[in-house]
Amino acid sequence: VSWRSSLPPSERPGERRTAEMKKLYGKDAAMIQGMEAAMQLTFDRNCDKKQPKYWPVIPLNL
Template identity: 70%
Template sequence: MHSHSQQSEGHVIDDPNTMNSDIDESQSDDSFEMEISDELRNFFAVSAKFKEERRKSQETKDLEDNSAHSGRKLKRSTAPPTERPGQRRLKEMQELYGEHAAMIHGMETALQLQFDRACDKKQPSHWPVIPLNV
């Protein structure tokens, strides 16, 4: 049995243990009180709506992928690529960095290689990704 009382900032939820009359005063100090503002309620509603839309979108995508690949094998193409590998990346680098694109591209490549070597050598474990389910 939860007791809800209105305040100017939002809602206060009291722990049901504080409502029992047979609890003495020393135990009532351990009560849990949490204020939930309207902004927090709105945040939770938007978050729940987003999660539901994302879940439905993922289910739809999975169904489309399964139906697209079911009943027929994927054909391998022997046709040559439509553009040179890396050409699009070079064009983007030119647009972003101008005459320094080649130097910056080389620096990025060297840094990526160092990172890959360190990962291969140290074999780091992945940091756990734990979702916040509120």
């Protein structure tokens, strides 16, 4: 039995996100979710690889 099965369905983060996307985008939800996942993956991978630092160090818009 996987650890997932002990969680009530509504507590699974992936499902919650999918339900939100469905509400926002209707029948296009899966496609938009796929496009967003690809973009976030690029962002995460670039950050892992390049280790960018915030510029400026202190936010301008305080």
